[in-house]
Amino acid sequence: MxxxxxxxxxxxxxxxxxxxxxxxxxxxxxxxxxxxxxxxxxxxxxxxxxxxxxxxxxxxxxxxxxxxxxxxxxxxxxxxxxxxxxxxxxxxxxxxxxxxxxxxxxxxxxxxxxxxxxxxxxxxxxxxxxxxxxxxxxxxxxxxxxxxxxxxxxxxxxxxxxxxxxxxxxxxxxxxxxxxxxxxxxSYYGEDCSQSCPDQCMDSRCHIETGNCFGCKVGYQGPTCDQPCQKNTYGHGCSMICGLCVNGEQCNHVNGTCHNGCEAGIYGSHCQMECPQGFYGRNCSNKCSEKCFIYKDCNIKTGVCFGGCAVGWKPPLCNEECDDGTFGTNCSNYCGHCHQGQSCDVETGACPNGCDSGYKGIHCNESCAHSFYGPNCRLRCSNTCINRTCDAEKGSCDMVQNEIGHKNSKTSDIIVESREILFAVLTALVVVFV
CATH class of the missing domain: 2.60.120.260 (Galactose-binding domain-like)
Known part of the structure; x- marks a missing residue:
């Protein structure tokens, strides 16, 4: 007994x-x-x-x-x-x-x-x-x-x-x-074994009294495994860290993939790899410009070229030539007075068809010297102008000398002026067709 x-x-x-x-x-x-x-x-x-x-x-x-x-x-x-x-x-x-x-x-x-x-x-x-x-x-x-x-x-x-x-x-x-x-x-618990274990319990097993899971399926957490992984975590026990999803979004709580793709500058199925050399942007789908100062070397997020642009190209992406009227490194220089307002060369700043009347030099940014006028300053002011000083653009005298002897007669003035105008026209034609 x-x-x-x-x-x-x-x-x-x-x-x-x-x-x-x-x-x-x-x-x-x-x-x-x-x-x-x-x-x-x-x-x-x-x-x-x-x-x-x-x-x-x-x-x-x-x-x-x-x-x-x-x-x-x-x-x-x-x-x-x-x-x-x-x-x-x-x-x-x-x-x-x-x-x-x-x-x-x-x-x-x-x-x-x-x-x-x-x-x-x-x-x-x-x-x-x-x-x-x-x-x-x-x-x-x-x-x-x-x-x-x-x-x-x-x-x-x-x-x-x-x-x-x-x-x-x-x-x-x-x-x-x-x-x-x-x-x-x-997969049941409770005093009469009539209650089903929570769906996300690992192997559908739970504590026979409380129903708390002994472990959660991948991507879930909490005593009854009813909470998806949060705070940029995923996987078994929510122990894995999400990659850089766009706008900091939570990745898939089970497999870690990003629903809407990666943050700019990042790629891969889990958005954990930086763009390779020469690429940038969302999912690294854009190419760095060949006109970066350092060939195809740009910021992986924005595409902005490191070190600026090659001469003649406009920052920040260096994928457009300088706007009309600008030239040089990062388009930081302004064109001079090119013939008929034409734009200068984006790299050198040189005017392709010479300078406008009243200007000279490679960049057409120098005024004509004393006693010269016209396109590229190739014409000389009339000797009837006082001190041979005339308008640099049109060649008109600032002041005309008084009539002395045979000089400065109206006839002689007309002849001289006609010669000067003819010479200027011929010079301009030569410049245009050169």
């Missing part, structure tokens, strides 16, 4: 969880043999649902071999299932349980593991006895083990050279019933 019964780490409430270990496949290390035959004390006795006779001869308990230093038993739940608690009924031989019962020393020091493989080292430790004595250990123990797993493993050993005084010399499996209570479907 049982003298002691305790509930360990679980409040006293009624549970509707099922015994998901009942009649499942079980196995033990070092089974008990009688005359080289395994008798009716095999591993499956611990999950047959029978616990009315807890003696060797009752046929309801599993028994392991004598003189072994390790004892191991496990049950295969058939799938990774949610576990809430475990009840263990140890062999009492149907005699009063307590320090006088020799089986108490064999029960001491046991452990229980939950694993997804048959190896206990791959699992989690549900319980390890390190405090009971032969006076305090109960024959029936209820363990709180809210985990998911396929295999529940009972283990005991006597491999230490410094065993506690109450421990038996050898290790045994003497389990009369091993009940694992939980939900028969891995």
């Amino acid at each position: 049982l003298n002691y019964l305790i509930i360990f780490a679980i409040p006293w409430i009624a549970y509707a969880y099922e015994n998901i270990a009942l009649l499942k496949s079980a196995w033990q290390l070092h089974p008990y043999m009688y005359k080289h035959k395994i008798i009716t004390t095999n591993a499956s006795n611990a999950v047959d649902g029978l616990k009315t006779n807890l003696s060797y001869f009752g046929g309801q308990c599993t028994i392991s071999a004598n003189y072994q230093y390790e004892a191991l038993w496990r049950v295969d739940l058939g799938a990774v299932l949610g576990i809430h608690h475990i009840n263990i009924y140890y062999k009492t031989d149907d005699v009063p349980w307590g320090p006088g019962n020799g089986f108490t020393t064999r029960f001491l020091g046991f452990s229980v593991f939950i694993s997804n493989t048959t190896d206990k080292e791959d699992g989690v430790l549900c319980f390890k006895d390190d405090k009971f004595t032969r006076y305090t250990i109960p024959a029936v123990i209820t363990l709180n083990c809210t985990h998911h797993g396929r295999y529940v493993i009972y283990y005991n050993n006597r491999t230490s050279t410094n065993l506690p005084p109450d421990y038996s010399a050898y290790a045994f499996n003497e389990l009369c019933e091993f009940e694992v209570y939980g939900c028969p479907s891995p």
Whole structure:
């Protein structure tokens, strides 16, 4: 009979969880043999649902071999299932349980593991006895083990050279019933196993009491995995950092791609690479100008040429020639007085058809010297002009000398003026057709 019964780490409430270990496949290390035959004390006795006779001869308990230093038993739940608690009924031989019962020393020091493989080292430790004595250990123990797993493993050993005084010399499996209570479907939780685990739980598994996920699917976070990754993170556990999406947008919370493309100067499926040499802009789709001061070297975002433009090209992108009337480096110079207002050469500033009347020089920005006028200042002022000073553009005298002798007669003035005009016309024609 049982003298002691305790509930360990679980409040006293009624549970509707099922015994998901009942009649499942079980196995033990070092089974008990009688005359080289395994008798009716095999591993499956611990999950047959029978616990009315807890003696060797009752046929309801599993028994392991004598003189072994390790004892191991496990049950295969058939799938990774949610576990809430475990009840263990140890062999009492149907005699009063307590320090006088020799089986108490064999029960001491046991452990229980939950694993997804048959190896206990791959699992989690549900319980390890390190405090009971032969006076305090109960024959029936209820363990709180809210985990998911396929295999529940009972283990005991006597491999230490410094065993506690109450421990038996050898290790045994003497389990009369091993009940694992939980939900028969891995994706449900709650006292009656009727509530579905949240959709974004990894492997559709959640805590059997709270419904909180043990892990989230890629791209989700939070206790119930209902929150997509935020703050420019994505991926498993929201541990990956988004690239430079346009306008600082959040990337796809699952795969990290940018919905609307990359920020200017960045490219790639995850917007994490800078534009290669010679390219700039959104998705690096624009080419730097060949007229950059440094050939095709520009800002990857804006396309502005580093070091400015080649001579004759207009900043900041250096993809247009200087506007009419300007020339030189970064179009910073102004054309002179070219013939008939024509634009000068964008690189040199030279006027292609010479200068307008009254100006000379390569850039047509020099006024005619004293006594010269007309296109390119090739005409001389009339000698009838006082000091031979005339209008630099038209050649008209500022002042005419008084009539002295045969000079400055009207006739002679007309003749001289006619000659000068004819000469200017011929000169202009020569300039035009040169």
